[in-house]
Amino acid sequence: MTTVNALSEVAALMGDPARAAMLSLLMDGRAHTASDLALAAGVTAQTASGHLGRMAEANLLAVRAQGRNRFYRLASGDVAHAIESLMALAGTRAQPASRSAAWRRDPDLRFCRTCYDHLAGQVGIAVTDSLTQHGHLEPKGSHDWKLTPSGELFCMRVGVDLGGARQATTRHFARQCLDWSERRPHISGALGSAIADTFFKKGWAEKLRRGRTVRLTDSGRRAMTRDFGASV
Amino acid sequence: MTTVNALSEVAALMGDPARAAMLSLLMDGRAHTASDLALAAGVTAQTASGHLGRMAEANLLAVRAQGRNRFYRLASGDVAHAIESLMALAGTRAQPASRSAAWRRDPDLRFCRTCYDHLAGQVGIAVTDSLTQHGHLEPKGSHDWKLTPSGELFCMRVGVDLGGARQATTRHFARQCLDWSERRPHISGALGSAIADTFFKKGWAEKLRRGRTVRLTDSGRRAMTRDFGASV
DNA sequence: ATGATAGTTCGGTATACACCGAACCATTGA
DNA sequence: TCAATGGTTCGGTGTATACCGAACTATCAT
Numbered sequence: 001m002t003t004v005n006a007l008s009e010v011a012a013l014m015g016d017p018a019r020a021a022m023l024s025l026l027m028d029g030r031a032h033t034a035s036d037l038a039l040a041a042g043v044t045a046q047t048a049s050g051h052l053g054r055m056a057e058a059n060l061l062a063v064r065a066q067g068r069n070r071f072y073r074l075a076s077g078d079v080a081h082a083i084e085s086l087m088a089l090a091g092t093r094a095q096p097a098s099r100s101a102a103w104r105r106d107p108d109l110r111f112c113r114t115c116y117d118h119l120a121g122q123v124g125i126a127v128t129d130s131l132t133q134h135g136h137l138e139p140k141g142s143h144d145w146k147l148t149p150s151g152e153l154f155c156m157r158v159g160v161d162l163g164g165a166r167q168a169t170t171r172h173f174a175r176q177c178l179d180w181s182e183r184r185p186h187i188s189g190a191l192g193s194a195i196a197d198t199f200f201k202k203g204w205a206e207k208l209r210r211g212r213t214v215r216l217t218d219s220g221r222r223a224m225t226r227d228f229g230a231s232v
Numbered sequence: 233m234t235t236v237n238a239l240s241e242v243a244a245l246m247g248d249p250a251r252a253a254m255l256s257l258l259m260d261g262r263a264h265t266a267s268d269l270a271l272a273a274g275v276t277a278q279t280a281s282g283h284l285g286r287m288a289e290a291n292l293l294a295v296r297a298q299g300r301n302r303f304y305r306l307a308s309g310d311v312a313h314a315i316e317s318l319m320a321l322a323g324t325r326a327q328p329a330s331r332s333a334a335w336r337r338d339p340d341l342r343f344c345r346t347c348y349d350h351l352a353g354q355v356g357i358a359v360t361d362s363l364t365q366h367g368h369l370e371p372k373g374s375h376d377w378k379l380t381p382s383g384e385l386f387c388m389r390v391g392v393d394l395g396g397a398r399q400a401t402t403r404h405f406a407r408q409c410l411d412w413s414e415r416r417p418h419i420s421g422a423l424g425s426a427i428a429d430t431f432f433k434k435g436w437a438e439k440l441r442r443g444r445t446v447r448l449t450d451s452g453r454r455a456m457t458r459d460f461g462a463s464v
Numbered sequence: 465a466t467g468a469t470a471g472t473t474c475g476g477t478a479t480a481c482a483c484c485g486a487a488c489c490a491t492t493g494a
Numbered sequence: 495t496c497a498a499t500g501g502t503t504c505g506g507t508g509t510a511t512a513c514c515g516a517a518c519t520a521t522c523a524t
Contacts, residue, residue: 004253006322007315012247016482020240034501047483049502060321068491068500082321083239085314089292090238171492248512266471279513281472300470300521466524473518480511488503494496 013058014086018043019051023060023074023083031064031071066177106213111232112205113212115177118192119199123216123224123232127195128186130228137174137187145174145187155191158227160198165190245290246318250275251283255292255306255315263296263303298409338445343464344437345444350409350424351431355448355456355464359427360418362460369406369419377406377419387423390459392430397422 014020018041025032025040032040038048052072055061062075074080112123119127131137136151147155155162165173175189187195199205204220207213216224216232224230246252250273257264257272264272270280284304287293294307306312344355351359363369368383379387387394397405407421419427431437436452439445448456448464456462 004256005249007256007319008247008249008252010318010322011243011245011252013243015240015244015247017237017240018482020243021236024236024239035499043482044484045501046485046503050482053502070501078317078321082314082317085310085317086242087239089310089314090242250512267469275512276514277471278473278515282512285472302471468521468523470521471519474516476514478511478513481509483506483508485506486504488501490499490501492497492499494498 010058010060010082013055013060014083016051017041018047019055022048022051022055022072026061026072026074027080027083031073033069033071035069037072066175067172108208108215109213112214112216114196114207114214115186115188115212118177118186118188118196119205119214120177120186121214123205123214124186126224126230126232127228130230131187134229139176140174144172144176144189145191147174147191155194158198158223159202160191161194162191165194242290242292242314245287245292246315248283249273250279251287254280254283254287254304258293258304258306259312259315263305265301265303269304298407299404340440340447341445344446344448346428346439346446350418350420350428351437351446352409352418353446355437355446356418358456358462358464359460362462363419366461371408372406376404376421377408377423379406379423387426390430390455391434392423393426394423397426 021041022037038045061072064071112121136154138146140146172189174191176185177188253273254269293304296303344353368386370378372378404421406423408417409420
């Protein structure tokens with residue numbers, strides 16, 4: 001009885017085409033915004049919101065509010081496993097699903113991209129790691145960083161507009177942003193944005209025309225080695 | 233696209249409470265009649281028929297027509313696996329589902345029971361094995377047996393009403409019946425029925441009041457050893 | 465043949481729910 | 495403060511489908 005209902009309920013959640021499309025996208029293991037998922041499912045934001053709420057309620061998805069975005073991801077490996085076995089049943093290969101595979105396989109995107117207004121991917125992680133390893137940045141709480149005195153000096157030296165970043169009073173200064181291709185936090189918030197601006201202003205990096213991919217220039221690579229002590 | 237639709241379709245099939253109840257029952261690995269499944273799902277025979285047809289169409293179930301019954305079972309281990317992982321998601325233990333567990337755990341029922349009008353379970357298998365090993369019975373086609381001349385003599389010796397069995401012209405004479413607790417064929421049809429009758433008439437076995445369980449008597453055990461060369 | 469049982473097909477009803485428009489709340493940046 | 499953006503809540507509409515009654519086919523027993 002109970003066990004049967006539980007089975008039908010979770011299966012029914014996956015049984016809707018829009019929800020299945022969302023789950024399919026989430027099978028890449030990354031977190032996606034509600035808008036992103038709405039687009040993937042081909043429904044409006046309202047409809048998507050309803051779907052996402054129900055799946056989160058049923059513990060199929062986990063949510064993390066970040067700024068004005070809400071990131072949804074699969075709640076556990078068990079969920080991914082169940083979806084995978086259903087996909088296998090349908091005679092289709094599970095993991096290399098067309099859309100998410102394109103993401104995963106794009107090495108440039110994994111290497112460096114914008115995440116909102118700051119840097120993500122391997123470069124974003126490398127920058128953050130460098131700052132923490134040199135004692136410029138310390139974790140503060142579970143969602144923020146603290147910029148140390150040595151960190152302030154470092155920023156001034158490499159030309160990060162700290163003053164501008166501090167003027168944005170309504171914005172979080174140094175935020176931890178989870179990177180879902182690297183599965184580790186990188187720096188965001190006003191400071192993260194200012195750091196990214198520095199990269200673009202100094203010609204260390206440049207945005208590609210389409211998408212979120214960012215190209216690290218030769219001088220950018222040199223700066224990574226020279227200023228951050230990181231080889232990427 | 234295609235992969236997404238396939239996911240939602242198979243999930244939707246499992247997402248209906250009635251179908252989930254049927255699948256749950258079928259998780260015991262045995263084959264069940266349409267009526268049986270309708271009862272388990274709490275729906276009428278018509279409704280159940282529709283559900284079963286759709287699941288068979290989608291290759292979730294396999295069907296085997298046997299007499300006027302149609303036996304449905306899970307089409308593959310993959311199907312069971314998918315159901316299991318969904319049940320796990322729902323936080324419920326998968327295998328020991330209340331109803332089927334009762335079946336499985338009843339050693340008397342596994343030992344000997346009626347299957348329609350003939351003997352099944354370990355005793356049914358033992359009788360059939362004895363007949364084939366002594367050359368009394370030979371497989372004929374994929375669904376029937378052939379009673380050899382020595383088999384006729386054997387039947388006459390132990391008192392099986394062969395004449396009566398042969399009179400039932402409209403009925404299959406010696407049929408292979410799949411035994412889903414033993415996963416091997418045993419003898420059914422008119423001959424199987426006649427053999428079972430012999431067991432009851434001679435006091436070798438007796439039906440219990442409720443259910444399909446059959447008790448093998450002491451003289452029945454002696455007969456199994458003496459006449460069939462089998463120890464059960 | 466006749467009646468009984470297992471199963472399916474067909475038609476109509478009723479309920480569940482996915483969907484969107486509109487309004488609303490929260491966060492952000494000027 | 496205000497405007498912009500991301501997300502959610504609410505109400506009404508439309509479609510999909512589960513359900514059953516009734517009629518039908520196939521198998522089996524007398």
